[in-house]
Amino acid sequence: MECRFCNEKLIHCMVDLGMSPLANGYLDAKSLEKKESFYPLRVFVCHKCLLVQLSENVEEPKKIFSEYLYFSSFSKTWLKHTEEFANKAIEKFRLDENNQIIEIASNDGYLLRHFKNKNIPILGIEPASNISKIAEERGIKTINKFFGIKTANELKMGGYGADLLVAINVMPHVPDIQDFVEGIKIILNKNGICMIQFSTYMLPFIHDTEFDSIYHEHFSYFSLLSIQKILNNFKLIIFDVEELSIHGGSLRIYVKHEENTKIKNEERVNELIEKEVNAGLTVISNYENFSQQVNDTKIKIWNFFSSAIKNNKKIVGYGAPAKGNTMLNFCGIGKELLEYTVDISPHKQGLFLPGTHIPIKKPEIIKQTKPDYVIILSWNFRDEIVEQMNYIREWGGKFVVLHPKIEIF
CATH class of the missing domain: 3.40.50.150 (Vaccinia Virus protein VP39)
Known part of the structure; x- marks a missing residue:
């Protein structure tokens, strides 16, 4: 493996997230019946030019x-x-x-x-x-x-x-x-x-x-x-x-x-x-120390879900971003823990998240199902989402952000 800029041999692994599907590879109901492709998701740093990069290209950009x-x-x-x-x-x-x-x-x-x-x-x-x-x-x-x-x-x-x-x-x-x-x-x-x-x-x-x-x-x-x-x-x-x-x-x-x-x-x-x-x-x-940080974060996320399920909390998601798919797949969180997620984009509604097959629904369903926790998967837009979904507090619902640190509010 060579650096995509300076061609130096890549020998320093920053983190290995295991096998993962394409993060934007959303599935329709028919596709759930087919075998889904998973690929290695590893990141290296070049010691010569300091470029952090994927170790391999798994698919053509086209x-x-x-x-x-x-x-x-x-x-x-x-x-x-x-x-x-x-x-x-x-x-x-x-x-x-x-x-x-x-x-x-x-x-x-x-x-x-x-x-x-x-x-x-x-x-x-x-x-x-x-x-x-x-x-x-x-x-x-x-x-x-x-x-x-x-x-x-x-x-x-x-x-x-x-x-x-x-x-x-x-x-x-x-x-x-x-x-x-x-x-x-x-x-x-x-x-x-x-x-x-x-x-x-x-x-x-x-x-x-x-x-x-x-x-x-x-x-x-x-x-x-x-x-x-x-x-x-x-x-x-x-x-x-x-x-x-x-x-x-x-x-x-x-x-x-x-x-x-x-x-x-x-x-x-x-x-x-x-x-x-x-x-x-x-x-x-x-x-190279980043890998330990990631594993520590994974344990904290698992501890949250374990505690919530033990206390019979109903958990759903908000957002269907690529970043959420990386987190869910790496942490092994499927629809048995996260019943569904919602997204404001009609282009994603009715589809399923890659890897986990968690269904993507319209935001309105949250009012009907009244979950205890809404996990903000699109945490980079948390303020906008909280403002939009603030009505969950009517039944005692709370928002959750999983990182950089776990927040329940």
Whole structure:
């Protein structure tokens, strides 16, 4: 096994979560009769470049992402977050109708619409055909392609170039990092700015034991230290950074061409590098110790379920996120412990979670069944979910978050 960036041999295992199904491989009733595929879910850290990564690619990206059930528009928290970014970017970079905005993995157009409303030219690049079709129906110009060197060259030949290139929560999903970053280099205009944001950020990931962010669709997990090395290799420079609370802790980086001297490099970049070094992100043993943290968390989760079942508590879930599927499968929690889960997305309702086969229902069923505990599987949107489902307190129901620490409230 070699590092997907620097080709160094991978010898340091960070955590082994055993065999797991694809986290977004939701099943319909007919599929329950068929044999489900499980794959190794192991994460390694490269001692040379510090990139944290899956040990192997289990499926072609086209199989995973050509049809997708994650629609960004179903979370008010996320919509507010992206609207704030759009407004900030327009003001900070003085964007207008003379600029071109391109978003990689643009989903259903949830972000680009804010630029379109200000008459700024937009283009979305979305690999999932079902989602890109919805974006087009909403008036968001979108091409249905995977992004890399080939797509970047095609767009360049077609007269496109990005003044602002946006890639939110897409880089972890890319198996071929070299191809992806070279594509950024090609499509980014001479004085253009690229904003890359990801939730698989090593500082909170290790500190809060966010093992549920590990799944087969996430090929890489970044620190500023590792992503800086990757971008610098292509003469791309990180000139500013922002630590964000969204999704349990994310990192937003701003990138320019090396030869672009018009934009100054902010001291925040060096400060965060220093913070990562002080947190031990250059020490390989700190990554290897993560496995013990994960096993300790698993025991705490099992103790919660054991106690709740012993006390005849009825337990259901809220949300059907990929992260929840990693946690449930690794901890061995099936429908005998979690009767069902609910999700606000109609695209998931009526399906079953991969591996555990827990049914996904409409949120309204919670009012009918009156569970004692509602486990918030989409814990990164806990405040929004608690506000939406606060009526469970009418019958004494309580919310539960399983980590970074178990909370019952």
